Amino acid sequence: MSLEIAWLGLLGLMLAGYFVLGGYDYGAQMLHPFLRDGGDEQARAEKPEGGNAALDAIAPFFLGNEVWLVAFAGVMFGAFPHLEGTLLSGLYPLIVAILAGLVLGNAAVQLRRRARGARGRRVWDALIVFGGAVPALCWGLVVGLLLHGVPRRADGSFHIGFGEVFTPFVLVCGIATILLFAAHGAGFVAIRSGSEMASRARELGAKLLLGAGAAALVALLLTVFGSGASMTNRGASWVIAGALVVALGVAWWSFTGGHQVRAFVATCCATALPVLLVGAGHYPYLLISSAGHGLDIHDAVTDDATLKILSVFGVLVVPTILAYQAWSWWAFRGRTGLRHPSYF
Amino acid sequence: MSAAELARLQFAATTGIHWLFVILTMGLVPLVAFMHTRAAYTRDPAKKAVRERMTRFWGQLYVINYAVGIVTGLVMEFQFGLSWSGLSKFAGNVFGAPLALETLIAFFAESTFLGMWIFGWGRLRRGVHVTLIWLVALTAYASAYWILIANGFMQHPVGYEVRGGVAYLTDFGALLTNEMSLTALGHIVLAALTTGGLFVAGVSCFHFLRGTKETELFRSSLRLGTWVAMLASFFVVVVGELQRPIIERTQPMKNAVLENSGVAEVQRRLVEQFGPGDYVPPQGWIHLSMNVMTLLGNTISTITFVAVFLLWKDRLVRWRPMAWLMVAVIPFAFLASVAGWVVREVGRQPWIVYGHLTVEDALSHVSRASLIVSCTVFITIFVGLAVTNWTLITRFAVRGPDATQLGVTEPLPEGLPEQPTGGADDKQPVPAF
Numbered sequence A: 001m002s003l004e005i006a007w008l009g010l011l012g013l014m015l016a017g018y019f020v021l022g023g024y025d026y027g028a029q030m031l032h033p034f035l036r037d038g039g040d041e042q043a044r045a046e047k048p049e050g051g052n053a054a055l056d057a058i059a060p061f062f063l064g065n066e067v068w069l070v071a072f073a074g075v076m077f078g079a080f081p082h083l084e085g086t087l088l089s090g091l092y093p094l095i096v097a098i099l100a101g102l103v104l105g106n107a108a109v110q111l112r113r114r115a116r117g118a119r120g121r122r123v124w125d126a127l128i129v130f131g132g133a134v135p136a137l138c139w140g141l142v143v144g145l146l147l148h149g150v151p152r153r154a155d156g157s158f159h160i161g162f163g164e165v166f167t168p169f170v171l172v173c174g175i176a177t178i179l180l181f182a183a184h185g186a187g188f189v190a191i192r193s194g195s196e197m198a199s200r201a202r203e204l205g206a207k208l209l210l211g212a213g214a215a216a217l218v219a220l221l222l223t224v225f226g227s228g229a230s231m232t233n234r235g236a237s238w239v240i241a242g243a244l245v246v247a248l249g250v251a252w253w254s255f256t257g258g259h260q261v262r263a264f265v266a267t268c269c270a271t272a273l274p275v276l277l278v279g280a281g282h283y284p285y286l287l288i289s290s291a292g293h294g295l296d297i298h299d300a301v302t303d304d305a306t307l308k309i310l311s312v313f314g315v316l317v318v319p320t321i322l323a324y325q326a327w328s329w330w331a332f333r334g335r336t337g338l339r340h341p342s343y344f
Numbered sequence B: 001m002s003a004a005e006l007a008r009l010q011f012a013a014t015t016g017i018h019w020l021f022v023i024l025t026m027g028l029v030p031l032v033a034f035m036h037t038r039a040a041y042t043r044d045p046a047k048k049a050v051r052e053r054m055t056r057f058w059g060q061l062y063v064i065n066y067a068v069g070i071v072t073g074l075v076m077e078f079q080f081g082l083s084w085s086g087l088s089k090f091a092g093n094v095f096g097a098p099l100a101l102e103t104l105i106a107f108f109a110e111s112t113f114l115g116m117w118i119f120g121w122g123r124l125r126r127g128v129h130v131t132l133i134w135l136v137a138l139t140a141y142a143s144a145y146w147i148l149i150a151n152g153f154m155q156h157p158v159g160y161e162v163r164g165g166v167a168y169l170t171d172f173g174a175l176l177t178n179e180m181s182l183t184a185l186g187h188i189v190l191a192a193l194t195t196g197g198l199f200v201a202g203v204s205c206f207h208f209l210r211g212t213k214e215t216e217l218f219r220s221s222l223r224l225g226t227w228v229a230m231l232a233s234f235f236v237v238v239v240g241e242l243q244r245p246i247i248e249r250t251q252p253m254k255n256a257v258l259e260n261s262g263v264a265e266v267q268r269r270l271v272e273q274f275g276p277g278d279y280v281p282p283q284g285w286i287h288l289s290m291n292v293m294t295l296l297g298n299t300i301s302t303i304t305f306v307a308v309f310l311l312w313k314d315r316l317v318r319w320r321p322m323a324w325l326m327v328a329v330i331p332f333a334f335l336a337s338v339a340g341w342v343v344r345e346v347g348r349q350p351w352i353v354y355g356h357l358t359v360e361d362a363l364s365h366v367s368r369a370s371l372i373v374s375c376t377v378f379i380t381i382f383v384g385l386a387v388t389n390w391t392l393i394t395r396f397a398v399r400g401p402d403a404t405q406l407g408v409t410e411p412l413p414e415g416l417p418e419q420p421t422g423g424a425d426d427k428q429p430v431p432a433f
Ligand code: HDD
Pocket: B155, B183, B184, B185, B187, B188, B190, B191, B192, B194, B195, B236, B237, B239, B240, B241, B243, B244, B247, B254, B293, B294, B295, B296, B297, B298, B300, B332, B333, B334, B336, B337, B338, B339, B340, B341, B342, B343, B344, B345, B347
């Protein structure tokens, strides 16, 4: 396997990791007003000011999750600098929206409990929802655009405007993603909280999945009728799209049957697969204008010497990262409750 | 404003604000780590309780600041790709590597471990918990190193060669030991410690002025803060002077402006070297900033030097004007360091990569309209966050250790301060191992 492909794989891993981990954060953020405890007596006694099951569930992992996005951008700059410059400046309005949402949402999650009165907290609460919904929607739009292709100019740069974003396919991708992330968040809250809350989260998750599935189906139909994705590798794309449909189905079925761990595993797959679809479906192109044209991996990758140096570090650092992230998941496993410091 | 000016404004404003958070983070984290270690390994239960509360009090202020530092950093990470795609076209092969390594080596560890530290009170074993905060400190400094490697390359490119208008990395060792990066790192680390020290000392003085009951906690903090600020501010001046000869060798124009002589002569030489163009950076800004930095630097050094002597027998807090002065100098370090960056960054204009690529040439093809929107959005959000951050820090600093939320397992009752217990974490030692 060549170094380029290994680094493309790592870039995909970072983005997929971010979709899975950041995805449930955004889902929990969007759902947090609907998943407060306070329903049952015990919860109210434990947390006089009305605990928040959704935010407690994500809290210990929150900082570690968001950094996958930072690492994605870093790896892209290090290994594929020519992709970074084109992609980010081309998607300018969407990236700015994502960043604005992220900044406000992240700050709100971390500072919500520092607010003094109920009014301050309501502002933060609203920002938490905003900061989950905007990135989720916009990442969906980005995925839609990348699948469909972007209007590249002769010099390789491109620009998106309303005309590119407001097409049925791209919009449907956005809607599918926001619903999927929300369902994924519900699944995470379900495995982290007490039984009453968990069943409420499961119900919500199942409903959201129906919506996500319907939107994904429309995207698929649009593609079949020629105004959707234009994939370079048809075979691989069909397999991945099929896997996505299966993952959504399994997740829905597990939610309704009360198997929340299985449901969460399935939504993890469903959030990661779009990344694989973009990567494998277009390989060797990283950015297409239409199937079989665009910026390919050789144009995008950094110089060989740099890649070798990066690889030396990568071999050491990436397993270490995975190890300590896994350690942090292990250390804070289990359900949230009284014993958990609830700082966020 | 032109697109280039907007992009510069956006970059300068966002980095500048990011920096204001980062410098306090970098200054506080070693002090918090030190306090935590001391608390964890104290036997005497009464002393241990005080030290634990001390750790949680300063730790909480640090964590509030960190929250905002991270979110502004997120925006930074995307800025190069958003506005300066010419930079990645020309220097991506060289410049991208340190940024990639920064995220993989430093940020990943920093965020993960900080999350574990925040939620680890009463859950993790003592040794593990203390190690986590030291790892956070170490990785914060590692990230400063990598970002300065990138910045140093822009200031004084080394370890590369240009083929066909694109820079290629030829000597990674030279890149990592760029003197332009390393002296700056030294200066920055000391500047951060000065800031952290002044902050701890000033807030402690404030509590004495208000007649706090927590004398032991704040006396101990005051000593630590004053000593750190005194030593660091002495050496920040020394290292600052050490940067001058390097500038003289590598950036003749910045040097001429700082010396205020020979600007016309250097301009003529640069025209000969690089072709026609205006190579004189905005001189007024640089003079003003340099003066602010040196003036404040010397003031801080002098005040903290005197303060260290006054620590003896608590004279520092008994003599109220001096105590108020310690509160008043807290912002000085922030001002000085922003001024320092203006010297460094404005002084290298018109280059984005010194001698190779000008700022104008590096600009992305982004429309003015988009830039106006994004500039407004980012600056509004960042200023809002800065105000929120400092309001919250002030509020929690003023409320004192009783109102600390960090490390308590049950949320504090609304409005009421927590009972001064011996720290919540010795109540329920349930290690997760
Ligand atoms: C607490 C903050 C602080 C204080 C008191 C000082 N500095 Fe500073 N200075 C910084 C914080 C800083 C900084 C923000 O950290 C900079 C920006 C870039 C850098 O390397 O450090 C900086 C840059 C900087 C530069 C520009 C380097 C370049 O362009 O490459 C010079 C020449 C000095 N400093 C010199 C001094 C001198 C002579 C000082 C004492 C009288 C001094 N600084 C005090």
